[in-house]
Amino acid sequence: MIQAAPFASIRSTVSLHDKLLTTLVLLAFIAVLTSRIQVPQACAADRDVPSPVSPVRVSPRIIRGEPLSTRQSPIVEILRKDEDSTSLCTGSMLSPKTVLTAWHCVAPRARAMRVVLGERQVAVKRIAIHPLLREDPDTGLIYNDIAILHLNRPIRTVNLSLLLSRSVKVEDQLTIVGYGLDEYGSTGTLRQGWTDVNMVNAEHIITYFTLPKSNSCNGDSGGPAILAYRDKDGEVRSGIVGITSSGTSPFCYFGDETFYINVQSEEASDFIRSEVPTVSIR
Numbered sequence: 001m002i003q004a005a006p007f008a009s010i011r012s013t014v015s016l017h018d019k020l021l022t023t024l025v026l027l028a029f030i031a032v033l034t035s036r037i038q039v040p041q042a043c044a045a046d047r048d049v050p051s052p053v054s055p056v057r058v059s060p061r062i063i064r065g066e067p068l069s070t071r072q073s074p075i076v077e078i079l080r081k082d083e084d085s086t087s088l089c090t091g092s093m094l095s096p097k098t099v100l101t102a103w104h105c106v107a108p109r110a111r112a113m114r115v116v117l118g119e120r121q122v123a124v125k126r127i128a129i130h131p132l133l134r135e136d137p138d139t140g141l142i143y144n145d146i147a148i149l150h151l152n153r154p155i156r157t158v159n160l161s162l163l164l165s166r167s168v169k170v171e172d173q174l175t176i177v178g179y180g181l182d183e184y185g186s187t188g189t190l191r192q193g194w195t196d197v198n199m200v201n202a203e204h205i206i207t208y209f210t211l212p213k214s215n216s217c218n219g220d221s222g223g224p225a226i227l228a229y230r231d232k233d234g235e236v237r238s239g240i241v242g243i244t245s246s247g248t249s250p251f252c253y254f255g256d257e258t259f260y261i262n263v264q265s266e267e268a269s270d271f272i273r274s275e276v277p278t279v280s281i282r
Contacts, residue, residue: 004140004246004259006104006221074158075190076117077179078149078222080110088187090178090223091115092240094162094279096154100272101222102243102261103129103147117155125152128275132267143203145245145261146268147222148275161280162272163227163239164264168205172197174260175226178244180219181252187219195225195258205242205260209252216244217252225260239282 078089078101089105099115106113106127113124130144168174177192193214199206205225209215216223225242242260249256263269273279 004142004248004257005250006102006142006145006246072157073117073190074160075177075179075223076115076155077188077190078105079114079116080106081112082110088179088219089221090180090219090244091149092160092222092224093155093157094148094159094272094276096156096159097151098276098279099149099151100160100224100240100243100276101147101149102142102145102245103133104142104145104245105222106147106149113149115149115151115155117157120155122151122153122155124149126150130268130271140246141204141259142245142261144267144271146243146263146271148272150275159280160224160226161239161282162263162269163237163241163282164269165231165237165282166227166229167264168197168200168227168241168262170197170200172227174205174207174242175228176214176216176220176223176244177226178216178220178223180221180223181217198257200262202265203262204245205262207258207260209249209254209256209258211254215252215256216247216258220244221246237282239280 074093076091076093076099078091078099080087087105089101091099091101094100115122115124128148128150130146133142133144135142173194173196175192175194177190179188179190181187182189182191195207195213195215197205198208221244223244224240225244226238227241228236228238230236241264242262245259245261247256247258261268263272
């Protein structure tokens, strides 16, 4: 069985051999993408649901993604400083002083950690970790891979909601957002794309990377998977249903299975609400 690998991105010194290998792999990946199928603009419009990360529009890539503005964005970059490296992850603002992300982005404890949105940078004061966190040593899957970052001062921006009014289902389209690796080997730019749900269980939402869909990759860990739908009264409801956790392909290739923590589970949603009592629920 291929083990699931967390999507945290480590910016550190690597050998020339590793750089060459990575470059060759990326060039091969880009060669495939240059012949990709063009995505009809009607794909998102046919659902008659606006992008849940307004005012930017849904596009078909993170790996296969499009840069977004960070101005008043609820999606933040998380940078952690260790002894000889800096790690990159993604998070979602739930309130002016709290950020939802993945546990593996904050473990082991970093020397310093800060949240970045555009030119704004705020230090992390306290980290809350899900008490029922566990990692399967055989598969590498992480259960309750959830952390809440409490900031030392507020970031004034839009906040995201948790979506609990309607269960995520197989074939639902999710918007995925993050600062992670794109198909050209770059990180640190906010991008969004879309993917379809292949499997759902109490712990995870699972997607499968095929054209013309999108995929999460290194550095997107902790970022949101967002579902938008119209209720019986025609009102659009949207919010976070998953947190990017891990994948089966180390290079996020086609065929990669990506695992998102299912925040609609009682274990996940209860923990988030206990740490962020003012979180919006939709």
